[in-house]
Amino acid sequence: MNNVLIIGAGKLGKGFIGEAFEKAKWNVTFLDKDSKVIKKLAEGSYQVDISTSDKVYTRVVKNYQQILTSDKHNEVDSFLASDLVMIPVYPEDLKDVFKYLIIDFKKMMEEKSNKKLDIILLTNKIYLVSKIKKFLSENVDPDLNSWLETHIFIHDAIIRRSTSADSNYALKLNSMAVASLLIEKPLHVDLSKVDWMEPIENVPTLKEVKIYAINGPHAATAFFGWYKHYTTIPEAQSDHEIQEFIKCINEEIYNVCQKEFNLTAAEYDHLTKLPTLKQEVPDPIKRVAYDPLRKLSINDRLCGPIRLSEKYGLDNECLIKAVALGLKYNDEDDPKSQEMQEMIKTKGALTAIKEITGLDDSCANKILAQYEKL
Numbered sequence: 061m062n063n064v065l066i067i068g069a070g071k072l073g074k075g076f077i078g079e080a081f082e083k084a085k086w087n088v089t090f091l092d093k094d095s096k097v098i099k100k101l102a103e104g105s106y107q108v109d110i111s112t113s114d115k116v117y118t119r120v121v122k123n124y125q126q127i128l129t130s131d132k133h134n135e136v137d138s139f140l141a142s143d144l145v146m147i148p149v150y151p152e153d154l155k156d157v158f159k160y161l162i163i164d165f166k167k168m169m170e171e172k173s174n175k176k177l178d179i180i181l182l183t184n185k186i187y188l189v190s191k192i193k194k195f196l197s198e199n200v201d202p203d204l205n206s207w208l209e210t211h212i213f214i215h216d217a218i219i220r221r222s223t224s225a226d227s228n229y230a231l232k233l234n235s236m237a238v239a240s241l242l243i244e245k246p247l248h249v250d251l252s253k254v255d256w257m258e259p260i261e262n263v264p265t266l267k268e269v270k271i272y273a274i275n276g277p278h279a280a281t282a283f284f285g286w287y288k289h290y291t292t293i294p295e296a297q298s299d300h301e302i303q304e305f306i307k308c309i310n311e312e313i314y315n316v317c318q319k320e321f322n323l324t325a326a327e328y329d330h331l332t333k334l335p336t337l338k339q340e341v342p343d344p345i346k347r348v349a350y351d352p353l354r355k356l357s358i359n360d361r362l363c364g365p366i367r368l369s370e371k372y373g374l375d376n377e378c379l380i381k382a383v384a385l386g387l388k389y390n391d392e393d394d395p396k397s398q399e400m401q402e403m404i405k406t407k408g409a410l411t412a413i414k415e416i417t418g419l420d421d422s423c424a425n426k427i428l429a430q431y432e433k434l
């Protein structure tokens with residue numbers, strides 16, 4: 061039997077990754093830093109309602125173990141036994157995860173020095189692998205670092221699946237399963253018998269395209285939806301004004317991607333046009349808009365395409381408005397949204413826009429003009 065260690069047992073960790081590997085009869089171990097997540101998992105099972113393009117079904121996942129991160133590193137045996145490590149955490153938590161794993165890496169070098177292990181990062185942030193490798197090289201001794209370079213293989217992945225729940229510790233989740241997880245090749249582990257896992261070439265570039273083409277319009281829907289007082293994505297998507305706006309966003313993003321990336325229209329569609337669900341899922345706007353400071357940053361889903369549209373002299377009016385709507389996102393449960401509102405209040409909108417988006421003065425002024433109209 062194969063073993064997978066899943067670090068981050070929140071929505072995606074349980075609702076997609078844990079469910080898929082348990083179904084494929086792998087030994088699944090969850091590791092999380094949140095004691096509530098671990099306590100809930102210890103109840104013995106969780107339920108995922110899975111929506112696909114042709115059916116909706118429920119899976120009860122019960123064959124797993126769960127471990128809380130601690131100074132004792134109780135996961136070390138699971139780490140040493142694992143054939144694969146998957147890390148579905150928010151990007152800002154990744155360095156902590158790798159800092160924590162240094163003890164496990166050392167143990168592996170001592171006890172299983174010939175083993176080669178694939179580690180997959182599951183975030184929506186682009187070009188993170190080199191940053192993590194740099195972080196490790198600066199935080200381990202040279203011997204361990206040269207061993208890591210030849211035994212630990214960190215891969216990025218493209219997530220085209222939404223999984224929601226009331227919280228990261230909830231035992232009832234919804235997952236929209238219409239497209240595979242695209243994982244950077246080559247892998248040392250065989251995933252051919254695990255559903256929804258697809259190793260491919262060229263992940264870094266394709267991930268940038270995916271973040272713009274799928275997550276850009278999705279974030280714009282969430283920000284506009286919030287502004288119009290909706291609470292779920294399907295509600296926002298059924299609003300005529302938002303539909304027209306998103307058509308424009310899609311067009312602007314398609315145009316920049318055509319110029320910047322060497323993809324045929326068919327390749328673009330294959331990557332970004334996902335089948336529709338048989339039945340809508342009330343995915344919360346709060347999940348899709350979460351952390352607007354990251355979502356409005358320079359190389360992310362909206363400002364990345366704006367930067368490219370400026371480079372090629374293409375239209376970006378709707379993207380500019382989407383950023384302005386993002387700046388209005390004010391959710392008291394979302395600390396980054398609160399931080400953003402505080403920045404706008406204390407620094408003034410224009411300075412905050414420049415700091416948040418990293419865009420030049422001319423774009424920042426266009427965003428400000430839209431922002432002031434809202």
Ligand SMILES: NC(=O)C1=CN([C@@H]2O[C@H](COP(=O)(O)OP(=O)(O)OC[C@H]3O[C@@H](n4cnc5c(N)ncnc54)[C@H](O)[C@@H]3O)[C@@H](O)[C@H]2O)C=CC1
Binds near residue numbers: 072092097184219
């Ligand atoms: N939920 C979704 O549909 C999608 C999520 N993603 C990405 O997947 C990642 C995870 O998202 P969710 O599962 O929704 O978030 P979540 O907040 O539900 O789960 C993240 C889990 O990671 C744990 N964690 C954080 N730092 C940790 C550490 N140092 N050690 C151990 N555990 C740690 C947290 O306690 C939490 O339980 C994010 O980067 C997100 O952008 C991307 C696409 C879809």
Ligand SMILES: O=P(O)(O)OC[C@H]1O[C@](O)(CO)[C@@H](O)[C@@H]1O
Binds near residue numbers: 278
């Ligand atoms: O997880 P993030 O980066 O906060 O953003 C959420 C986005 O990721 C997805 O969950 C998957 O691409 C989308 O549903 C949503 O737009």
